[in-house]
Structure formats: C-alpha cells, structure tokens
Amino acid sequence: MRKLIVSPSPHIHSKDSTRSLMADVLIALSPAMLVSVFFYGLQAIQMVLVGAVTCVAVEWLIQKYLQKVKPTINDLSAAVTGVLLALNLPPNSPWWLTIVGSIVAIGVAKLTFGGLGHNIFNPALVGRVFLLISFPVLMTDWSIPASWFINSTDAVTGATPLAAINEGLASGLSVKDILAQNPGLSYSNILFARAGGSVGEISGLALMLGFIYLLVRRVIRPHITISIWLTIAVVTGIFWLINPDVYTGPVFNLLTGGVLLGSIFMATDYVTSPMAAKGQIIYGIGIGLITVMIRYWGSYPEGVSFAILIMNAFTPLINKYIHPTRFGKEVRNG
Amino acid sequence: MSNIILITIVTMSVLGIILAMVLYLVAKKFKVEEDPRIDIIEATMPGANCGGCGFAGCRDFATACVKAGSLEGKFCPVGGNAVMKIVGEKLGLQVEEKAPSIAVVRCNGNCDVRPRTSIYDGSSSCRVSASLYNGDTDCAFGCLGLGDCEAACPFDSIKINRTTGLPEVNPDTCTACGSCVSACPKQVIELRPKGPKDRRLFVACRNKDKGGVARKACTNACIGCKKCEKVCNFEAISVTDNLAYIDPAKCRLCRKCAAECPTGAIHEVNFPPRPPKPAAAPASPAAPAAPAAPATETLKKEE
C-alpha cells in the first residue's frame, strides 16, 4: 500500500533556506569583490580566499572537536563572515592578519554565543575591531599595493579620505583646503573606485549593485540601510550648513569610510539586527547618529564598525519592546 | 602622586559608606515579614520546582504547608515520604504515608509490532500530531513516539528509545512528579505504585478498539479477551471497552495474568525469572513476547 505523507498546513514552502540566503549575500558581494580584484589583483583574491577558508575551517574544527556537534558550515554563514571580514581590511594587510581576524570572528564572536542565530555581535565586525585595536599600525596602513592593472603613480593618496580630513583638521586646515590639497578625494573618484579604503569599499557603485540585488531577491528589506543613510545625510547636512569649514558634508560622509559596505552588508546581518520594521528604523537611526558622533568628535576617523557593534548590543532590547504593527489594534468590546 | 592616591582612597571609602547606609535603610524599610518556617521548609524541599505537588514550585508548596496548618492532601512526590516526614517534624504536623510511585509507559507498540502506515512530516511534537490525526500507525491510542514526555521531564528520566520508538523510564531517577503524564496527549503514561521490591504488574496497552482491529494494528495490543480477568483471584483486573486494567490497590502480584495473556500486553517488572514450564506453554504464537519484554527491563535494573 502506498504510504501517505501527513503534516499540518501549509504544505508548500518558499524554498528559501538559510543556505540560499547566504549564497545570495555572497552573490551580492561579488561586484565589490570583482572590482577589488581588478584594482588589487592577487592580493585581493588571496585575502578573500584566506578569510573564507579560515572562517569555514575554524567553524568546522570547533564544532566537530570542541563542541562535538554536527558542523553547520553548509549554511555558508561562515563563508559570508570570512568574505566580509576580508573586504573590511586594508588592501595591504598580511595574510596572517586575515587569519587572526577570522579566528576571533568565528571562534569568539560567533560560536561562544551558540553559533548562527545566537551571537549578539556581528562576527565579521568583531574580528575587524579586534584587529583594529590590536594591530593599529597595520590596520591603518592604506598604502596601495602594486597591481597588474594600474600604474602605481596613478594610485591615489595613501590615507583614506576621512583620515586625510581628520589629520588636516588637526593641523588647523579647513575642510575646503584639505579637499583642494587632495585631488584624489573627488566624489567621482570615490564612487568609481579610486580613493583609498578597505578592500571591499573601493567602489560605491559595485556595493550599490549588491544592495539592489539583495532588495530584488527580497533577502533584506531596505529599512535599516535607508534609515542609516538618511540619518547620516540629515545630521551631517545640518552641521555642514552651520560650519562647512569644520564639518564635512553629507555626500562626502555617505560615500566614505565604509558607510556603504557597513550599511548594506554589516548592519543588515539578520542575527544582530532587529526583526520588526519599526525596530529596524530605530536601529538604523542609532547607527547613523553614532557614526556621525564618532566621526565629528571621536578620535577615530571612521566610526561605522563601532556604531554597528554598539547598536548590536541594543538589538535584543529593541526586539523586546518594539513589536510589529498588529492588524486591528483595538480590542473588541464585550 | 600620593595626593591622587589619597583622594582616591578617601572618595571610594566615603562612597562605600554612603551606599552601605542607603542599602541598610532600604533593606530595613522594605523588609517583608515572612514566617521563618517557610524558609526552613523550603530548604528541606528537593528544589526541582517541578510542580508535581500541584503548587507553582517548592517555595509555593512550603508556604502552603505552613499556612494551611495541616498536611492533608499535600505531598511532594519528588522528595517522597522521607522529605514529608521532615516537613511534618519541623511543623509538628501529622504526615500521611504514601506508597512511592513511578511513571509507567502503557504502550508496547514498538516499531516491529506496530507498522507505520503513514509518514508524519510535521513538527516533532506529539500534541501537534495528535491534533491532526490518530497517529502514524493504525492504533489510535498508542504512543506517538515524538517525545513530548521527554521534553516535559524535569529530571531527564524519560527518554525515547530510538530503536523501539517508545519512551523508557529510568526507575532510579523518576520521581513520579507527573509532568510526563500531563504532557502526553494520548494518556499513555500512568503513575503507579512502585510496589514491594519495585515489583509491578501492568497492562502495557491503551487500545480500546475491538480485539481484531487492535491486533491488526499492533501485535502487542490488549485485545480485551478477558482471560486475565478470569484467572485473577483477587478481582484486581477489569476489562472495559476492550481494554484490561490492573488495579494496583488490589493486585497481589501473583503473575497469573501475565502468563495467561495471549499477546504479552501484561508487563511484569523486576520479578525473578519464572521457573521453566515445559508443557504449560500457551498455544498463542505471541506468547514468547511476554517474558521477553520484561526481561529487558529487569536487566536494565540490574546494571
């Protein structure tokens, strides 16, 4: 006799799986990866590969031999962490830096909390911040490595745009003067991949392509990313209007210092961001505000990593108190 | 330099004194007067907070014992008579002795004897499966094997055996708190007295279908043939709705019924092995199952 399958409804599934969503994130990152390979050549390939392989290997080893559970590397989340971490490092970083960052990201930030779905902080960012604090010299060395494709004399300034501004301001120059001194800091250069920065943020356009892909595939919703952008634009806009000599403008702030990479790929990490739409907007505004505060008044020239990590800590609180809009709010009387 | 250290020490000390005073005053002002005996009683409780006594936890039970002024109807199944005796002594109250109980699984439809007739593909929860249909076998009364009892047990004493698909109770750790009994949607688990020398006799089946239907669904099922009812000298066995039930209060553990049962539905636990009876073997083909099943349990106990 033929056996019948029995289950409660629903009987069909969207076929989205954790693995397919993570694969989509990797696909969305591929334009940025391609651009960085174009500019940095073998070095970029080596970093991304080392990051991904180390993360996957660390996850497999820890789960298999320390936690004695079935490894979950097939869901590709470790690979995503590795790629993101690599894209967040300076282009000149040595291979062992990527490995150390990956071990911290997976071993400390992810698996000690219970693995995917339980970690409080974004693993890739924890890895990056760990490296930034432990190896500040290596992590702020923005010199551009020799490449097959571009002539090194063409290569632009060694410092990131934000670092250049920070140094300039410290030496008493106005923003306008600094920009005039550094021709490489034009917007078109930033958008089309000329300015210095970490491996992944070399081209804003490539990152935007990835964002559009994620939206079209419904992998993420736009709430977090857009609210970060709007917050940064509005707040920096106000300060810029007040005193353009000291404060950098909105467009400059949006396109530099990892805002695009962070707001599209890091802040939207499922595990560490709020789940309801209203909560996501609050979270995005928080990241935007903290980023601007760190940039204007903090000692670090950038601030997105710290801002996201700080808001990660608020995510459980936001999830607890911010509920989605219920259908039919009021309760029927009687 | 020494100045800084001095200032630090002074500030910290003053701060400490002020905060200590605040703490002291608050503790004094907001102190809740409670019967000190509640704490004493709670300390004697097992502290599992399982709710087996019918109260919301050990402290709730202790409060109820102190306030009620009598221990009638109050019993901690986990601590058993030993703990209740201490509670009675401390409160100066009479304690009623209760025979210690244990959870028994009244289903023996393992994978070999009870074929699966459909494929269950829903949440791994007996309650979900039971809300959908009768279960993935033709027996509408038996264990679903999805482990709601295992999840409910606060003592890790009931576990689904993956080879038989049935739960097994660890007699050493089971406290008869009743969590599994209320978790089981099929009422397969029953609390029964542990019995003298831990010997127990019970019908490991809940099937109320007519004999033929029950037998077709599961060869270990009670078919309601009433042989056990007839052979029992103490009127301990009654057959209602095609299902036999042994009343533990009347049963004298003579084991006559178990030998008589044609399907081996009556389980004997912790009895010494029967003397071999060459000629008396009943004609029923399933008879060997009867001694075989309890034997495993006896072995486990001896480990």
Add this chain to the structure above:
Amino acid sequence: MRTFKIGGVHPHDKKIASDCPIEQFPIQSKAYLPLSQHIGAPAQAVVAVGDKVLVGQLIAQAGGFVSSPIHSSVSGTVSAIGPVKDFTGRAIPTITIDVEGDEWDPSIDRSPDIVRECALEPKEIIAKISAMGVVGLGGASFPTHVKLSPPPGKKAECLIINGAECEPYLTSDYRLLIEHPEEIVIGATIMMKALGVKRGYIAIEENKPEAIALLTKTAASYEGVEVVKLRKKYPQGGEKQLIDAVTGRRVPSMGLPIDAGAVVQNVGTSFAVYEAVQKNKPLFEGVVTVTGDCVKNRGNWLLRAGTPYQALLDSAGELPVGALKLISGGPMMGRTIVNPEGPTVKSTSALLVLTAEQTSRQKETGCIRCGKCIDACPMGLEPYLLNKLARLGRYDEMEALKIADCIECGCCLYSCPAYMPLLDNIRIAKAEVIKRIRARAVQK
C-alpha cells in the same frame, strides 16, 4: 488595485486546472454523509436504517441555531447510521446511503432558467437559507444563516463576495465565476437584501482577468453590486484581509467581520444561496477541483457530498510511485488526507495531490532571526517568538502577544528559511490560549 496592507506572501499560483470546465462527477455506489459538516452543533438524524430517501431530501435536522441541516446527496436506502472513519481516520457519526438510481425530490427546480426576482422578505430569505443547509464554502463551513443574522446592536454596511481564491492550485471558484456569473450576482443581491445593505462587492484577484471582465459586465445590470480587482497576494481571501483590502477597515483584535460593518461570503456560497432561494435546491453538491502537477486528468467536478476521496483519486489517472501527500483544500491551509476512503462533505473544495519532493519539509535548522516570518504575517504577529514561547508553554506571554489573532494562514512557515515548524506549534498554543480566555470569560 487594492490589497491588504500588512504581510502576505507570493506563492506561485499554479492554476493548472483553470481550463477544465465543470462536469458532473459520476455517482458512486455508496454515499457517506457525516452529521457534522459545519462548525457548530452536529445535526440530528431524522431518518432510520432502511428508509428510502430522494436526492435533496432532509436526512438530519439542525442541532441548534449555530448548526445546519443535512440533505441527502443521492437517492437510495439508508443502510447504516453510526461511526464511519472520516478523511483523518477518526470515526465520526455518519449516515450511510446505498445508492439506487438518481431520483430527485420533486420540489427542486432543475430547469436551467435563471430566476432573477426574489419576492421573499429578509427574514424568510434567512430561514430558507438555513433550511437548505447552506454553509460557508470558503473553508470554515460556518453556517451561512448565522453570518447573515448580525447580533443585536451590530449593523452590516456591506457584503463582500470573496472570489479572491488566493490559494494556489484551486480553481473551483474561478470556474463558477465564469460559468455562472449571473447566478452569483443574484445570490449576492439576495444576501444584500437579507442583510439590508445597499452595497455589495465581488472581490477577484488580478490573476483571473476573464472573470473580472465577465462579472463586471454582469454586475452592471444589478444595482449596488461592484466588482473589485485585487492584487495577487496570499492570503488575500482571508476574511479580515479581504475587508481591509476592499473597504480599508480593520476588524479589531479578537473581533468579527461585523465589527467592521462587513459580511464576507464565498463565491460558492453565493451560488448555493441562489440555488437554495430561487431553485429550492438544498446544498448537497459543490464544485471540487482535482489537481496537482503530477495529476494527469485534472478537473473541476460538480461533486455530490459524501463521495469517498478515493473515487476522486481514481479519476485523477495514474499517479507517480512513491509517497504522496493528498490534501483536502489548498496547499496553504488544506488538511492532509490520511484515509482516502473517508467522504467529502458539502464544503469540500479540492483534492490536491503533491509528490514528496514538492511537499516534504526539510530538516529544521536554527532560527537565524531574519524576520521573514514577521514580514510575512498578515496579522502583524511575531511567529518566531510565539513558536519559542509555545515550546515553553508560556501562555500568558503569548496571549499578550496576540496569538489568539493568528488566522493560521501558514505564511510564517512558508517563508521560514530555517524550516522551523512555526505554525504547527503556534496552532496548538493558540487553541490552548483561546481555551483559557473562554474559561476566564465563563468565570466572570
């Protein structure tokens, strides 16, 4: 184009049986008519074993106000009244009839002429609908006359005929719409008269353009009836979602559609009301879709209630080997069939056959907190959280999180990338929470 505002998912609509015209399904040798084919008290049998019955003859009367009578779907002899296993394998009280010929009760008007005018008073219409055993054919089988009698103090302002048919695969409502548009519109006007409302909407999803065009043309000659085009989105046909989509009003939490001034009836119900009131024909047959990607002979059958599902399955032609899932209803909310010998009832809408590959759930992995269930939930609930609390049995917290508002549409489980059995657990917890709320209400 209108739609509901919160949540929803977009499964492929798979209307692969939409081109099969409605045909009469052959009558089988036995009919099994359960006494409970509706929500509410079971009906009470008024025939005895050995009695001869005609098609459409009353065989069980309503067991209360919220109940519905049962009429014979075949002619023949009552051979048994007692428990018969339904499609879930549970034995329920059923009247079994041995079929002899096909002789109809003479009071039923079997002519194909369309009767447009209805001279009855509202009270008489409701009494007639009740006597003819009409129940909601949208899935819940709620007796129609109860819905048409709003409780005192509540006033209906509009009637919505639900032609959304948002469940994938199902096509029975679509076939009714394009084969009997006029009857459906007349049924709507009759119910509008019974309710005393001036406005009636026929809501149809955008993936049925022929039906929208046809109904718009037909409704033009009837006053107050308007066709509304809806976006294709599941669960557009959910009562609360449909009212939101059509009128923009939201039924309050724990409330009924009447609290938003609306009454929703299915297309099939509207057709049944027309037949009951204008043709004196009780509800004993309905359109049932037999479909599935693996089904060779798909069809939309006019099927007598009480036919075993096995007969429908036999009509489907050769099926692939291996495990199958048979579903009574659509893939999102339908119930699985365990016992194909069990009978259909008057509100059965489809037999869907899915293969193991199409339907098997993958192994559950951990929640990654992606929030897809929250995005999908049309009631604005947090399924991931309810699932967690349900497993812990924390009912008070779940009540505060509005679990009782869950409509069991399945969007959460459908969209969960970790394949967590969200709705399975939530459904059980919801039943428990509602039980507790009721118990509290009784105590007061």
